[in-house]
Amino acid sequence: MRITEATLFHIAIPCTPFETSFGTIRIRPALIVCLKTDSGYVGYGESSLLYEPLSEREVVTDGVRMLSQKLSELIGTEVTDSDDILNTLEKDFPITTFAIEAAYTDLLAKQEKISLATYFGANRKTVLAGESIGLQGGIEGMLTEMKRYVDDGITRIKIKIKPGSDRELLEAARAAHPTIELGADANAAYAPSDLPLLQSLQEFNLTFIEQPFAAEDLESHRVLNEATPVCLDESVVDEASCKRSIELRACSMINIKPARIGSFRASKRIHDMCVEAGIGLFGGGRLETGVGKTMNVAFYALPGFTHASDITPPDQYLKRDIALPAFKIANGMYTLPDEVGSGISLDHETLEEFLVETISFTS
Ligand SMILES: [Mg+2]
Known part of the structure; x- marks a missing residue:
């Protein structure tokens, strides 16, 4: 070929x-x-x-x-x-x-x-969808968006937080949805001096706090991981950084974005490393079109993906998507296509x- x-x-x-x-x-x-x-x-x-x-x-x-x-x-x-x-x-x-x-x-x-998912070594037919809520709407906007997702069958919601917009958001989210899987994503916005605040957020029974500190600050992540499960995102850019994070016990979970790793091949090796170490996984999103999203979700069907992945349909954030068939979530799940390849x-x-x-x- x-x-x-x-x-x-x-x-x-x-x-x-x-x-x-x-x-x-x-x-x-x-x-x-x-x-x-x-x-x-x-x-x-x-x-x-x-x-x-x-x-x-x-x-x-x-x-x-x-x-x-x-x-x-x-x-x-x-x-x-x-x-x-x-x-x-x-x-x-x-x-x-x-x-x-x-x-x-x-x-x-x-x-x-064979289908892309089969090529990767996956045998699931569906992938659980989680949703991520940005910082733009304040508490009210967040609760409205959250209700819409929960009504659509989504069972894991991740809320973006930053210093000054954290505790109140999570408190309101938890009060409105006592049993949902709730996570917080900080995109590296906190300093080591914020550790006590972040540790205290576990009172809202968070499934994870994602990347609160700078990518290279594995030590602060390690300390926080003792109080609440830490999910690393920006810190894991390749196999070496994944291995280091696991060895230091800096995380309990990893958010894999194949684009950030640079290839599905290296991402698969990171997946295998996490399975062996008992580290949970979910797949991330980068506001892709249906092209990138459909390919990623085939990868997120691998057995090591223990938690719902960030796979919001592109037509929810793009004016229009450029890929066919339309990417759809139903009852909180994506069903993988049977077609060969993507x-x-x-x-x-x-x-x-x-x-x-x-x-x-x-x-
Ligand atoms: Mg993130």
Whole structure:
């Protein structure tokens, strides 16, 4: 199977403002990679970069430049299922080059005529959906959103917190929903001196507090993890940081985002490491389009994902999604498609509407 055509679609879709302690996202850019082979298969991948750096240093301009170069080099090359592809990618730009590795993975599953989830080694048919609520609405907005999710069958809700917007939010959330699985995500907004406050939040019976401290501050996470289960997100960028976090007992859970790790292959090794160490897992989201989201959820069907994943349907935050079929959650669950590979195709009419540029290479 040889690559004969490579296309990069740079799109920008207006989205519902999503506020975290890092900043607010109003336009969701995406770089969609399509690789075609001489056997007629098409593989898709998404790079979920932003125009301005929030929590990461890669941005869209780097992504377009780097992907253009890499895609031109891929024309005429064989698709293999070894780690060779990873060695050709730029390790310092994981979110950018993840689009290529994902498209490769989609092609390999299609070549084997199996679904992406089966290719990853998953045998579940459904994936539990959790929801994440941003900081924009205050207590009232949060409770309204929460009620809507609970009515839709969602059983795990994660609330974004930051210094000054934490205790009251969690107290109100817990009072309104005494039995729901409740988590808090701080996106590294707290200092070690906030430990007593964070420890006290366990009175609201939190399933986890996600990444309260800076990515490199594993020691504060370790101390907090003794009082309340800590979930690491930004700290786990590769296999080495995962191993270090587990050895130091800095976490009880990890939020895996394959895009942040840079490949499904390395993410699978992190998954296996966590299973062996008894560390819980859930899958994260980066406000992807249906392309990235559908591929991620196939990965989140692996047995090590012990908790509901952040898999909000893209049409809930994007003006319109560009992937077909529409990504749907019913009764708090996503049902995996039976199609070979990712099962995704592009809605070209919608894609046209949000298109910024197209870059194509052929043999
Ligand atoms: Mg997070």
